[in-house]
Structure formats: structure tokens, C-alpha cells
Amino acid sequence: MKDKVSEIVKKYNKDKSQLVSILQDIQAEYNYLPREALNKLSKKLDIPQSQIYSMATFFRAFSLKPRGKHIINVCLGTACHVRGGELIAESLERQLNVKRGGTTADGKFTLESVNCMGCCATGPVVKIDEEYFGHMTNDKVEPMLKKY
Amino acid sequence: MPSKLKSPKALEALQKKLGKVADAGKVSISVCNGTACRPYGSNPVVEAFKTEIEKRGVADKIDFRITGCHGFCERGPVALIQPGNIFYQKIQVDDIPEIVEKTLLNRIVIERLLFKNDSVGNIQAQVDIPFYKKQQRIILGNNVKIDPTSIEDYIAIGGYSALSKSLFELKPEQIIDMVKASGLRGRGGGGFPTGAKWESCRNAHGDIKYVIVNADEGDPGAYANEGLLSGNPHSVLEGLIIGAYAIGAHQGYIYVRNEYPLALKNITIAMQQAEKLGLLGKDILGSGFDFNVRINRGGGAFVCGESTALMASLEGKPGEPRAKYIHTVEKGLWERPSDLNNVETWANIPLIINNGPEWFSAIGSSGNTGTKIFSLTGKVNNTGLVEVPLGIKLRDIIFDIGGGIRDGKKFKAVQTGGPSGGCLPESMLDLPVNFDELTKAGSMMGSGGMIVMDEDNCMVDVARYFLTFLEEESCGKCVPCREGIKRMRQILNDICDGKGQESDIDLLKELGAHLQDSALCALGSSAPNPVLTTINYFHDEYMAHIRDKKCPAGVCKALIHFYIKDNCPGCGLCVKACPTNAITFVEKRKPVILDQSKCIKCRTCYDICKMGAVGIE
Amino acid sequence: METLSVYVPKLVTNKEYIASGHRACSGCGEVLALRYVCKALGRNTIISNATGCMEIISSPLPETAWEVSWIHTLFENAAAVASGIESGLKALKRKHGYIKDVKVVAMGGDGATADIGLQALSGALERGHDFIYVCFDNEAYMNTGIQRSSETPFGASTTTAPSGKVSMGQHTWKKNMAAIAAAHNIPYVATSCSSYPFDIMYKIEKARKVKGPSYIHILSVCPTGWRCPSSDTIKMGRLAVETGVFPLYEIENGEYKMNFDYPKLRPVEDYLTAQGRFRHLTKEQIAEIQQKVIVEYEKIKMLSSRKKGK
Amino acid sequence: MSETVTLTIDGKKYTAERGRTVLQVATDNGIRIPTLCHNEAIEPYGACRLCVVEVTRGSRTRIVTSCLYPVEEGLIVQTASDRVIRNRKMLLDLLLARCSENEVIKNLAAEYGVTQPSFRQEYWEKNDCIVCGLCVRACEQVVGVSAISLVNRGISKEPAPPFLEKATDCIGCGSCYYVCPTHAIKMEDKNGVRRIHNWKVEFKLKKCSKCGIYWAPEAQLEYIRRKADLPVGFFDICPNCR
Known part of the structure; x- marks a missing residue:
């Protein structure tokens, strides 16, 4: 773990102003922001722990808990909302038996909501990992999940 | 990859060389692989094209190009074939061998893939399709001509000549004068005159200045900047370098929303390519002008679209806005003069330099010149990215370009400007779309979201939706925004739950006025807009919720229930689909029975029923 | 509060209402206390100041160190003048709707308070005016040349009660002004000391919020009259409190509360031997003082432990 | 001598140094503007918004926060216009709904005639903290430690130690406790131990080796x-005994 954080910090030249990007890289590495990594980062960049924690909790992109194998992003942007995005989110919550932000008991999925992914024309949209699913309806939810 | 360009002549020479290749008269096909086409499966389509072309060994005969967004996202995946301007839509993997065989190699048009229109029949040429007809795609138009990951493509269509002209033929002041004369106003929402902003930044005290691209398009339901940045990143970059030269900045920042992986990827590639060619970095084109750019990824915070919050984030701090009593052009990033413009604003710059301010100001209307990209979404037939001259009527966008409302439903409202904007009713459809008129109507331009709603959308629910969004996205710094939005959302929740009182309307208005006055930044001060406009234009709908405890659009769960109509054929589809087993099968040809106590109003049965036998009351 | 050292003081307002350049002696604890009183009072204050050290040092005609509204009164009538000002403000409010939140404060030394002005003070407290009375107690008439007052402590040598062959100096015990004020049944009485800035500010802020009269008695170290080095001002005040000679407490609506309680008091000797005015005291006399201090200290502790309704 | 400007506050003309804020100039001149998130020693922040005033410059009149607004030549300021009072009332209404049992907020609200929140009672909350950030800013700017920060955003924003656990960098100086305008930070010194409950920390207080008085947290010293x-043992004796 030590070396990964050091590597990332080095890549950004220990530039404190790149904290968001550094955290993103750490998250990409571990799938979440492990506490030891953040402590390490605090020392490396000479930023108090409290300030790193503040950043990690301010931005929605960061997770301080380990996330599932697959990340489901259900879009709740306006275009998706007016076409029933909320119902899709509820349906996912029901079928996965988790709330938004939660991870399924088997660690397979983490359900997250996002406020627009830039493909509004095809709403409601769900993204699982890197794959997009457009024009979602409730009855498409189950077959979609079965693919994973 | 060509070598470093050290003079304007070298660029010109390269342009000529690449231009000739492009004009070679080959058949070309541009396949959209923009973000919006991906949910339709454009990735496998692109891959299939590659394999097919390779399999047949016709790579030298076909100019195959993967491009960014073509705009007509509704019909994705789409492709444009030249010569002939042939527009194919809804392309599936199975269609590809046929397209290559017939159209690309033998110039036979496949009717099945053309756009169809009830009145005219099949339409072959892209320009004749109603969606494109009223548009004026001066910025987005190049998306179909270039592979966004290829700087050669951009240079071949005249890219970076505006930069060359700026560096060698124009003084910074002249550039600013041109931008001022063009009448260009900031495309990020506020509509502040760009030239004036540049001038104040140039004149501000301090040797070190910054230029920033705001690509944190946070408005849910708007993706115009995404389409532009991922489809034509060099145009933004070129505008930025020109701006830096005009203002006197040597460092630039591009702040990209992290939810836009494609845009992020393409602008990163564009930067690397420009640097290799000597169009970015030290001594650009041998002019002696140095300029570097850093890309920053957003962390998923809507408020970071606000300039001061964005700058805080660039400094490595949480994205909290600060008061702008001292403007950012004087004290911005690291307390230094900083000019921040939106993606679309920057992309307009090369056009103004190349074609002159008069050309630009002739587009649109006086005081609102040029075009604006809108992401037309929601309940409209033709969704996608549309670029129209400012001053066009809402009706033209929604009904002519957008093709009217889906499924023959009735238009109810159009929401512009994202959470900071408002909902405009049918009576406002003839409103000219420009900065001032939209603001006057209680809405705003924002970054170009245009979400159309029909009779099935509940306006109280929409207002609540925006406030729920803003409640989550508020940075939480100031009391009016943090506490005020929360209370407004609670009141709206109550109204949607049938617990509203008539006095709630006044309290909402009072809170709204307070937020407009007292909130720290634009997120808070514009937050009441969706509520105030819906109260203003859809007062009856609020009253139906409060007085009659009814949701006329059939959305608010607490106020509706589902029922099975007599025409139910008892097919049993809904029985299987119902997640709570609330529906029981009786026998064939007899209506099923819905148990209200088990129904969670998830709408699954309503959506799945082909007979329209599920009713909402 | 007094353990909030080093950083917390930086958070106290920089604004001064008593300008530097006044003519107080070096090491004056009284003007130090006054500064903190003024910081806590803020600008919207009208001060009625009896003749005494603080008046003399701050207003030699035509100059003034005051940056708040201030009126010089005679020795005997600071509280009476404050009563008048407060009544005037009330009338302004009633007749002209004047709404500014102004606090009236009367202040004087121990002589003006416990001796000459006691009658006026008692009257003002009894009438229930909305004002604060602050007594800066340096334990003698210092500006006229260290004459004893009724606040001069037992055994102290002053010019009018000098120690020598015949006398040991002051032979009466210090008058308990806080108890006298409290006996008027006013809402708030407190003691404080010039070496405890946070305590002063806390109590003045509290008094400012009280509706009705409040009385704050501040022991103010006077190196000139106490005959100690001017660099020992803070130390002397601390010793007064830590030995129990001058306990810091509040009486809120009759309820006592000891603010600084020490499990073990320092011996009074530490305090007495450090000052020239007590130099002559014999071991026996010191022991007598020690005994009295413990009795008085325990009395207040006992009162503090007694809660209302019990 | 630095440059001065002349401005009008509540109908009276004042001269002020350029660079000062409207709040500073008003306060210097005895005009009371209520604040909660302001402290002179700390950079102004503009979170509580209570110090709003109405300013007119040319033909434009608007509501601004006086703690941040720099004085300008010819500026016209109204500190208690109807619009200002209306906004302050609503702010206090919102704060009261958040802190329905906090004495400071209750008193301040009552001063403006707000005795109970306008919102339905089921939504009243019982917080003491108004998220003004003074504790966090004092810790960063005055103490230089940054043991705490504002975590989360929006309605769940709050001052807190990292990972919501013990504030490991805290030195127990108590600045946060002192600066908190609503007494939301609970600190106590008892039996030689200082506890700051909000940050889940406790500190041994240093006992003076001479007089035996506990005089400051060991961690701070x-x-x-x-x-x-300074040499080890420098703080064994309290300043009084030195």
C-alpha cells in the first residue's frame, strides 16, 4: 500500500493542489479510499488528516467504504427523472436489497446514483461499470442484472 | 505524427498536405461513438465496422472515422456517409456487412436505415431531416468531420489557423476588441460579455494570470459541453490558447467533470498532440508565447460549476464558493487574476478570429449573438444536441427540431437552465430563447439543458426533484442555502404526500425571496427558481395537491392508486412482473385483481401492459 | 477559562476603548482590568466614572483616553449619575422610540464605592436601575497618596494607617462589598481580579445581558501602593486568588458559585511577604490572617454548595 | 497613511480606510450588526449571513454580507432597512428550526421577534451547532493545527475530527470551545483532565511542580x-511560580 500511494504522489509532483486527482487515483487503485492510504497521503503531502478527510467527504465521487465488484450508477438527472429514473432506482434497490450508496451482502454490486452522465437523450440510463443501458424500464432491470 | 511546427508557414504547409488527403474523393463514413450513442450499443457497432473493413481488405478504399456526437442522439447509433450526405440511424451490428457492401463499396442506399418521416417518407440527406433543418451547427458541425483523437483531422479542416493568426497578425488588444465586437456572451449561464471579462482580466494588477475552462457541466439533463469536449476537443483548446495570449496568461486549467470519461480522455489526448506539434507549451509556433495547461478532474460536486468553488477545488480545497464582491478576474485562483469561461464559450473563439466579429454578430439577434447548443431531452420525439441561433423561439426547438411530444401526448412545460432555471408553460412557447428573455420569465439559459415535459409529469414533483438535488449538492456553507433548501424540500414533500396546507405556498415564496437575496452563491440564490416558476405557472396543480389531495399527472405516490380496467384480457404479464405479488390471476380473458394493500405503486404493471388496461387515478 | 492560554487570547477582540498613552503607573493592574472591562462592554456603553485613579489618569484636560461615552462624576455620585442616565435612556425609548442597545456602567475605586459613594450606590441598586457597577479595588486611596479605605486589608500599611511601633497598620478587616451588594437582592454580583482577563470579560459580558443592576468587584493590583515590583502585577493578583485572600465567585440571584476552587490553598505568607505594605507583619499576625482567610473562604464554599430550593 | 473613502451608513457619512469591510467600519462607529460566524482574528467567511446589509452603488441596490463587503467611495449602506430585517428574520427562523433549544439562538431570534420557527414542529431540530466553521477556522488559522475540519457537504456538513473518531492532532488548547458562538462545543477540566467531547479527546493537564495547580494541557505545552x-522540562513550573 505504501508504495502505491508514494507512486501516485510522485506522479503529481507532491502538488497539494492536485489533491482531488490524487484521491481519484488512489480510489482507482483500491476501489475506495482506504484509511491507511489516506494517513499515508497526509504524511506524504504534509496536509493534516482532517483536511484530507474533509475533501474525501465533500466530493461525491469518493467512497470511504470498500465497494462491490460492480458499480451500478443509476442516473437521476432531470432528463432521466422525467422519464421515470426514480422508479428504476427504486426497482434496483428492491432487487438488490440495498439502499443507494450501499453494497450488496455478497459484495457483488454497489448501487450509486449519479446526477447525469451526459447521455440524457437515452434516459433513463443505468451504467454498470463501463457499460451503459439506455431507455430503462422496470422489467429490464432483472435481465440487466443477470448479465453480471 | 508530423514533427514540431515552428512557424505559421509550417502549419499552413501541414494543413495543405492533410487537406489534400481529405479531399482525395474516397468514400468516407463517420460513425458516432459519443457518450449518448453508447447506451444504444455504438461500441460493438464501431468494432464490427473495423473487423468488416479489415476482413474485406478495403481499408484503403474507405475513409472510416470514429467521431464524437452527431447530435441526433435519439436515433443512435448514427453514421454519416459521404459523398451523398447519407444519414443512417439506429444501426445495429447485423447491418454492418450490408452497409460496407452496398453503400460504401457500391454506393447503394439502404432505405431501411434512413430516417423516416410520416409526411415525406424516407429522407436520405442529413440536412433535409427536420431535426437538422432549423439548426445552425457552427460549433457542433465539425464533430462529424473529425476523429476527436486525431489532431490531423482537426488541422485538415483548418484547425489552429485562428491561433496562428492571433499570434502573428493580431495584438492581444485587437483580439479582445474582436471578441467584444462579436457580442459573445458567456455560455455557462450568466451570459456575461466575454470580451469585457477578458479585458478586465488583462487590465487587472498582477504578472501571473490564469485562464480556466469550466467543463464541470453539472446541470442534470444537460450534456452540450460533453458533446463538444469529447467530439471536438481541439476547438476548445485552440480557443483557450488564443484567450491566454489575449489576456496574458501562461497557465491554463481545464476542469472536467469526472462523470465524463470520454471527454476527459479526448481532451487529454488533444493536449498531448498539440504539445507534440508545438501548438502548446513553450514557444508556440515559434512565436515566443509560452502556455501550459493542466487538466483537473472534478470530484462529483455540482457546486464546483460555480467559478469560485471551481477555483477552490483547483487549489486542492473542498469546493466551497466564496463571495464575489471582489471579482475573480481580479482575485481568482490563488488570489490572482483569473478568467474562467465555459467550454462552449472557448469553442466560439476560433470561429470569431477566423470569420471576423461581423460574421458572428450577424448570427442570432442583437445583444444575443451567435448560436447556443441545447441538449434537448425529456418527452420530446427527437432528443439530442441541437445548435440554434440565439433568439429562436422555444416552439421552433421543441416542435420543429424536436418533432413535438412523444406518444401523441400534450406538451406541459419545458425546463431550461437546470436546477437554477425554471419551468415554462405552453403560453411561453413563443418566447425568443436568449439570455435576457429567459431570465425575465424566471428561468435562465444555464449551460443549455432543455427538458421537455408532458401531461404525465407532475410539476410539484419536478420542483421537489430539483430541491432534493440541490439539497444534496449544496456545499452547506451558508445558512439560507443549507437550511432554506432543506425546509423548502420538506414543504414540497408534504405537498406531494397530501399533507400540504394553503399557507405553504406563501411560505415557499417567502423562503424563495430570502434565498434569492441572501444566499452566498448562485447555487443558493437561483435554487428557488424551479419552485417559484412552477408556483407561478402551474398554481392550479399545486392547489390540486393541497386542496383536493390529487396529483393530476398521476405521479405523486401518496395521492394516486392503480386500478385494473375492464378491458384487461387477463394475459398475466403484469402478474409475473409485479414485484410484490399484488396482482392475482383469475382466469384467461378475465381481468386480473390488484390488491391495493400490497401495491407499492412502482408502475411496473402500467409500463408492461400492452393493452393500456392499468389505470392511474 | 484561565487555563485557555496562548492561543485563545488571540481570539479576543483587538479593539481597545481606552487608548494607550494614559498616565497610569507602570504595572498598573487597575487600568489592565479596565481595558478588559471595556472590551467586554463594547462600544455602545455610557460610563459614569467617579473621581479616582482611572479618572485622573485618563482625562487630563484637554485630552482623553476614552473611546466610549464617558462622564466624570464626583466621588460620591457615580451611581446616582448612572441612575439618571439610565432613566433618561428609558424616557428616550418611551417618547422617541430610541432602540439602540446601550448599557450604562458606573465605575469607581474602592474609596468611591465602599466609602464615599456607598449611599448613592445602595440607592441605585435598591431602585433596580438597569446598569452595571464596577468597583476597581486597589485597597486604598492610591491617587491621593495611599490613604487607607474601608477596603484596605487587615495589617496593610498606608500613609494614614502607617505601621510602626504603635500600630500594625490597618487594624480592621476588609469590607465585604460583594455581600453588601448581594444583600440588595440584585440579579448578579461577582468578584474578579485584574490578573484574570477571561474571568473579567466573562463576568462583564454576563452582567451586560442582565436586566437590572449588577455589581462586579475587581481586585486591582497596585504596585505603587502595595509596594511590590511593577513586573509582579499579574503574579500578585494570582497569589491573592490562589491563597484564598480574594476568592473569585459569582452570586446569581442569591446563589453563590465559586469560580476557582483549589483543593489546597497556598499559604497567605506567599502573598503577604511579597508586598512592602505587609513587610512588618509578625508570624503571629500572619497566622491570624491565615485563619481568617480560611474561615471566609470556607464560608463562600459552603454558600456555593448550597443550591436553591434545598 | 492609506487611502480613505467616504461612505454613508444609515444616513450618516463616515470616512474609512480602503480595504476595510462594511462590518468593521460600522462596528467601529457603534453601529451594531449581528454576527455569529465572525471573529476579528479569523478571516471572514460569510456563512451565517446574519450581518447582511443593503448596499446601493449607482442604481443598483442589493443585499450583501457586511463582513465580506469592502467599503467603497460613495457607497450607501442600510443596516436595518425593511429588506434587511426581513432577511435576518428568515435567517433566524431557519436557525431556530435547526437549533430549537439553543439559548443563544433563541435569544437572538427573540430580539427580532421570532419566537418560534415558521415550519411544522415535526421538523424542528435540536442542534447546537450552526456550522459556522469558527472552530475549524480557529484551529487552522490561529492555532495552526487543523485537528478538525468541516466534513460532508450540504445538510450533513458538520465540524468533526477525521474519520469521525478521536482528533489525533488536537492539542487541547480550547480555542474551538472559546470561539464557538452557540456553545455547541462541550469542554470540561476536571481532576487534572481536560475533555473536549465533540472531538472525542481528553488531555492530561500539566501540574505545576511548585504550586501543584493544573495550568495547561500537556499536549499543548x-x-x-x-x-x-524549548528545553525539555521548560513547562514544569507554571508562569506564576517562575
Whole structure:
């Protein structure tokens, strides 16, 4: 773990102003922001722990808990909302038996909501990992999940 | 990859060389692989094209190009074939061998893939399709001509000549004068005159200045900047370098929303390519002008679209806005003069330099010149990215370009400007779309979201939706925004739950006025807009919720229930689909029975029923 | 509060209402206390100041160190003048709707308070005016040349009660002004000391919020009259409190509360031997003082432990 | 002498140094503007918004926060216009709904005639903290430690130690406790131990080896000793006994 954080910090030249990007890289590495990594980062960049924690909790992109194998992003942007995005989110919550932000008991999925992914024309949209699913309806939810 | 360009002549020479290749008269096909086409499966389509072309060994005969967004996202995946301007839509993997065989190699048009229109029949040429007809795609138009990951493509269509002209033929002041004369106003929402902003930044005290691209398009339901940045990143970059030269900045920042992986990827590639060619970095084109750019990824915070919050984030701090009593052009990033413009604003710059301010100001209307990209979404037939001259009527966008409302439903409202904007009713459809008129109507331009709603959308629910969004996205710094939005959302929740009182309307208005006055930044001060406009234009709908405890659009769960109509054929589809087993099968040809106590109003049965036998009351 | 050292003081307002350049002696604890009183009072204050050290040092005609509204009164009538000002403000409010939140404060030394002005003070407290009375107690008439007052402590040598062959100096015990004020049944009485800035500010802020009269008695170290080095001002005040000679407490609506309680008091000797005015005291006399201090200290502790309704 | 400007506050003309804020100039001149998130020693922040005033410049009149607004030549300021009072009332209404049992907020609200929140009772909350950030800013700007920060955003924003656990960098100086305008930070010194409950920390207080009085948290003294490069044992004796 030590070396990964050091590597990332080095890549950004220990530039404190790149904290968001550094955290993103750490998250990409571990799938979440492990506490030891953040402590390490605090020392490396000479930023108090409290300030790193503040950043990690301010931005929605960061997770301080380990996330599932697959990340489901259900879009709740306006275009998706007016076409029933909320119902899709509820349906996912029901079928996965988790709330938004939660991870399924088997660690397979983490359900997250996002406020627009830039493909509004095809709403409601769900993204699982890197794959997009457009024009979602409730009855498409189950077959979609079965693919994973 | 060509070598470093050290003079304007070298660029010109390269342009000529690449231009000739492009004009070679080959058949070309541009396949959209923009973000919006991906949910339709454009990735496998692109891959299939590659394999097919390779399999047949016709790579030298076909100019195959993967491009960014073509705009007509509704019909994705789409492709444009030249010569002939042939527009194919809804392309599936199975269609590809046929397209290559017939159209690309033998110039036979496949009717099945053309756009169809009830009145005219099949339409072959892209320009004749109603969606494109009223548009004026001066910025987005190049998306179909270039592979966004290829700087050669951009240079071949005249890219970076505006930069060359700026560096060698124009003084910074002249550039600013041109931008001022063009009448260009900031495309990020506020509509502040760009030239004036540049001038104040140039004149501000301090040797070190910054230029920033705001690509944190946070408005849910708007993706115009995404389409532009991922489809034509060099145009933004070129505008930025020109701006830096005009203002006197040597460092630039591009702040990209992290939810836009494609845009992020393409602008990163564009930067690397420009640097290799000597169009970015030290001594650009041998002019002696140095300029570097850093890309920053957003962390998923809507408020970071606000300039001061964005700058805080660039400094490595949480994205909290600060008061702008001292403007950012004087004290911005690291307390230094900083000019921040939106993606679309920057992309307009090369056009103004190349074609002159008069050309630009002739587009649109006086005081609102040029075009604006809108992401037309929601309940409209033709969704996608549309670029129209400012001053066009809402009706033209929604009904002519957008093709009217889906499924023959009735238009109810159009929401512009994202959470900071408002909902405009049918009576406002003839409103000219420009900065001032939209603001006057209680809405705003924002970054170009245009979400159309029909009779099935509940306006109280929409207002609540925006406030729920803003409640989550508020940075939480100031009391009016943090506490005020929360209370407004609670009141709206109550109204949607049938617990509203008539006095709630006044309290909402009072809170709204307070937020407009007292909130720290634009997120808070514009937050009441969706509520105030819906109260203003859809007062009856609020009253139906409060007085009659009814949701006329059939959305608010607490106020509706589902029922099975007599025409139910008892097919049993809904029985299987119902997640709570609330529906029981009786026998064939007899209506099923819905148990209200088990129904969670998830709408699954309503959506799945082909007979329209599920009713909402 | 007094353990909030080093950083917390930086958070106290920089604004001064008593300008530097006044003519107080070096090491004056009284003007130090006054500064903190003024910081806590803020600008919207009208001060009625009896003749005494603080008046003399701050207003030699035509100059003034005051940056708040201030009126010089005679020795005997600071509280009476404050009563008048407060009544005037009330009338302004009633007749002209004047709404500014102004606090009236009367202040004087121990002589003006416990001796000459006691009658006026008692009257003002009894009438229930909305004002604060602050007594800066340096334990003698210092500006006229260290004459004893009724606040001069037992055994102290002053010019009018000098120690020598015949006398040991002051032979009466210090008058308990806080108890006298409290006996008027006013809402708030407190003691404080010039070496405890946070305590002063806390109590003045509290008094400012009280509706009705409040009385704050501040022991103010006077190196000139106490005959100690001017660099020992803070130390002397601390010793007064830590030995129990001058306990810091509040009486809120009759309820006592000891603010600084020490499990073990320092011996009074530490305090007495450090000052020239007590130099002559014999071991026996010191022991007598020690005994009295413990009795008085325990009395207040006992009162503090007694809660209302019990 | 620095440049001065003349401005009008509540109908009276004042001269002020350029660079000062409207709040500073008003306060200097005895005009009371209520604030909660302001402290002179700390950079103005503009979170509580209570110090709103109405300013007119040319033909434009608007509501601004006086703690941040720099004085300008010819500026016209109204500190208690109807619009200002209306906004302050609503702010206090919102704060009261958040802190329905906090004495400071209750008193301040009552001063403006707000005795109970306008919102339905089921939504009243019982917080003491108004998220003004003074504790966090004092810790960063005055103490230089940054043991705490504002975590989360929006309605769940709050001052808190990292990972919502013990604030490991805290030195127990108590600045946060002192600066908190609503007494939301609970600190106590008892039996030689200081506890700051909000940050889940406790500190041993240093006992003076001479007089035996507990006079400051050991962690704070150690922090200062290191910073100032003082010898070990420098703080064994309290300042009074030195």
C-alpha cells in the first residue's frame, strides 16, 4: 500500500493542489479510499488528516467504504427523472436489497446514483461499470442484472 | 505524427498536405461513438465496422472515422456517409456487412436505415431531416468531420489557423476588441460579455494570470459541453490558447467533470498532440508565447460549476464558493487574476478570429449573438444536441427540431437552465430563447439543458426533484442555502404526500425571496427558481395537491392508486412482473385483481401492459 | 477559562476603548482590568466614572483616553449619575422610540464605592436601575497618596494607617462589598481580579445581558501602593486568588458559585511577604490572617454548595 | 497613511480606510450588526449571513454580507432597512428550526421577534451547532493545527475530527470551545483532565511542580515547546511560580 500511494504522489509532483486527482487515483487503485492510504497521503503531502478527510467527504465521487465488484450508477438527472429514473432506482434497490450508496451482502454490486452522465437523450440510463443501458424500464432491470 | 511546427508557414504547409488527403474523393463514413450513442450499443457497432473493413481488405478504399456526437442522439447509433450526405440511424451490428457492401463499396442506399418521416417518407440527406433543418451547427458541425483523437483531422479542416493568426497578425488588444465586437456572451449561464471579462482580466494588477475552462457541466439533463469536449476537443483548446495570449496568461486549467470519461480522455489526448506539434507549451509556433495547461478532474460536486468553488477545488480545497464582491478576474485562483469561461464559450473563439466579429454578430439577434447548443431531452420525439441561433423561439426547438411530444401526448412545460432555471408553460412557447428573455420569465439559459415535459409529469414533483438535488449538492456553507433548501424540500414533500396546507405556498415564496437575496452563491440564490416558476405557472396543480389531495399527472405516490380496467384480457404479464405479488390471476380473458394493500405503486404493471388496461387515478 | 492560554487570547477582540498613552503607573493592574472591562462592554456603553485613579489618569484636560461615552462624576455620585442616565435612556425609548442597545456602567475605586459613594450606590441598586457597577479595588486611596479605605486589608500599611511601633497598620478587616451588594437582592454580583482577563470579560459580558443592576468587584493590583515590583502585577493578583485572600465567585440571584476552587490553598505568607505594605507583619499576625482567610473562604464554599430550593 | 473613502451608513457619512469591510467600519462607529460566524482574528467567511446589509452603488441596490463587503467611495449602506430585517428574520427562523433549544439562538431570534420557527414542529431540530466553521477556522488559522475540519457537504456538513473518531492532532488548547458562538462545543477540566467531547479527546493537564495547580494541557505545552525549540522540562513550573 505504501508504495502505491508514494507512486501516485510522485506522479503529481507532491502538488497539494492536485489533491482531488490524487484521491481519484488512489480510489482507482483500491476501489475506495482506504484509511491507511489516506494517513499515508497526509504524511506524504504534509496536509493534516482532517483536511484530507474533509475533501474525501465533500466530493461525491469518493467512497470511504470498500465497494462491490460492480458499480451500478443509476442516473437521476432531470432528463432521466422525467422519464421515470426514480422508479428504476427504486426497482434496483428492491432487487438488490440495498439502499443507494450501499453494497450488496455478497459484495457483488454497489448501487450509486449519479446526477447525469451526459447521455440524457437515452434516459433513463443505468451504467454498470463501463457499460451503459439506455431507455430503462422496470422489467429490464432483472435481465440487466443477470448479465453480471 | 508530423514533427514540431515552428512557424505559421509550417502549419499552413501541414494543413495543405492533410487537406489534400481529405479531399482525395474516397468514400468516407463517420460513425458516432459519443457518450449518448453508447447506451444504444455504438461500441460493438464501431468494432464490427473495423473487423468488416479489415476482413474485406478495403481499408484503403474507405475513409472510416470514429467521431464524437452527431447530435441526433435519439436515433443512435448514427453514421454519416459521404459523398451523398447519407444519414443512417439506429444501426445495429447485423447491418454492418450490408452497409460496407452496398453503400460504401457500391454506393447503394439502404432505405431501411434512413430516417423516416410520416409526411415525406424516407429522407436520405442529413440536412433535409427536420431535426437538422432549423439548426445552425457552427460549433457542433465539425464533430462529424473529425476523429476527436486525431489532431490531423482537426488541422485538415483548418484547425489552429485562428491561433496562428492571433499570434502573428493580431495584438492581444485587437483580439479582445474582436471578441467584444462579436457580442459573445458567456455560455455557462450568466451570459456575461466575454470580451469585457477578458479585458478586465488583462487590465487587472498582477504578472501571473490564469485562464480556466469550466467543463464541470453539472446541470442534470444537460450534456452540450460533453458533446463538444469529447467530439471536438481541439476547438476548445485552440480557443483557450488564443484567450491566454489575449489576456496574458501562461497557465491554463481545464476542469472536467469526472462523470465524463470520454471527454476527459479526448481532451487529454488533444493536449498531448498539440504539445507534440508545438501548438502548446513553450514557444508556440515559434512565436515566443509560452502556455501550459493542466487538466483537473472534478470530484462529483455540482457546486464546483460555480467559478469560485471551481477555483477552490483547483487549489486542492473542498469546493466551497466564496463571495464575489471582489471579482475573480481580479482575485481568482490563488488570489490572482483569473478568467474562467465555459467550454462552449472557448469553442466560439476560433470561429470569431477566423470569420471576423461581423460574421458572428450577424448570427442570432442583437445583444444575443451567435448560436447556443441545447441538449434537448425529456418527452420530446427527437432528443439530442441541437445548435440554434440565439433568439429562436422555444416552439421552433421543441416542435420543429424536436418533432413535438412523444406518444401523441400534450406538451406541459419545458425546463431550461437546470436546477437554477425554471419551468415554462405552453403560453411561453413563443418566447425568443436568449439570455435576457429567459431570465425575465424566471428561468435562465444555464449551460443549455432543455427538458421537455408532458401531461404525465407532475410539476410539484419536478420542483421537489430539483430541491432534493440541490439539497444534496449544496456545499452547506451558508445558512439560507443549507437550511432554506432543506425546509423548502420538506414543504414540497408534504405537498406531494397530501399533507400540504394553503399557507405553504406563501411560505415557499417567502423562503424563495430570502434565498434569492441572501444566499452566498448562485447555487443558493437561483435554487428557488424551479419552485417559484412552477408556483407561478402551474398554481392550479399545486392547489390540486393541497386542496383536493390529487396529483393530476398521476405521479405523486401518496395521492394516486392503480386500478385494473375492464378491458384487461387477463394475459398475466403484469402478474409475473409485479414485484410484490399484488396482482392475482383469475382466469384467461378475465381481468386480473390488484390488491391495493400490497401495491407499492412502482408502475411496473402500467409500463408492461400492452393493452393500456392499468389505470392511474 | 484561565487555563485557555496562548492561543485563545488571540481570539479576543483587538479593539481597545481606552487608548494607550494614559498616565497610569507602570504595572498598573487597575487600568489592565479596565481595558478588559471595556472590551467586554463594547462600544455602545455610557460610563459614569467617579473621581479616582482611572479618572485622573485618563482625562487630563484637554485630552482623553476614552473611546466610549464617558462622564466624570464626583466621588460620591457615580451611581446616582448612572441612575439618571439610565432613566433618561428609558424616557428616550418611551417618547422617541430610541432602540439602540446601550448599557450604562458606573465605575469607581474602592474609596468611591465602599466609602464615599456607598449611599448613592445602595440607592441605585435598591431602585433596580438597569446598569452595571464596577468597583476597581486597589485597597486604598492610591491617587491621593495611599490613604487607607474601608477596603484596605487587615495589617496593610498606608500613609494614614502607617505601621510602626504603635500600630500594625490597618487594624480592621476588609469590607465585604460583594455581600453588601448581594444583600440588595440584585440579579448578579461577582468578584474578579485584574490578573484574570477571561474571568473579567466573562463576568462583564454576563452582567451586560442582565436586566437590572449588577455589581462586579475587581481586585486591582497596585504596585505603587502595595509596594511590590511593577513586573509582579499579574503574579500578585494570582497569589491573592490562589491563597484564598480574594476568592473569585459569582452570586446569581442569591446563589453563590465559586469560580476557582483549589483543593489546597497556598499559604497567605506567599502573598503577604511579597508586598512592602505587609513587610512588618509578625508570624503571629500572619497566622491570624491565615485563619481568617480560611474561615471566609470556607464560608463562600459552603454558600456555593448550597443550591436553591434545598 | 492609506487611502480613505467616504461612505454613508444609515444616513450618516463616515470616512474609512480602503480595504476595510462594511462590518468593521460600522462596528467601529457603534453601529451594531449581528454576527455569529465572525471573529476579528479569523478571516471572514460569510456563512451565517446574519450581518447582511443593503448596499446601493449607482442604481443598483442589493443585499450583501457586511463582513465580506469592502467599503467603497460613495457607497450607501442600510443596516436595518425593511429588506434587511426581513432577511435576518428568515435567517433566524431557519436557525431556530435547526437549533430549537439553543439559548443563544433563541435569544437572538427573540430580539427580532421570532419566537418560534415558521415550519411544522415535526421538523424542528435540536442542534447546537450552526456550522459556522469558527472552530475549524480557529484551529487552522490561529492555532495552526487543523485537528478538525468541516466534513460532508450540504445538510450533513458538520465540524468533526477525521474519520469521525478521536482528533489525533488536537492539542487541547480550547480555542474551538472559546470561539464557538452557540456553545455547541462541550469542554470540561476536571481532576487534572481536560475533555473536549465533540472531538472525542481528553488531555492530561500539566501540574505545576511548585504550586501543584493544573495550568495547561500537556499536549499543548509539548506542541509549543517543540515549535519554539524549548528545553525539555521548560513547562514544569507554571508562569506564576517562575
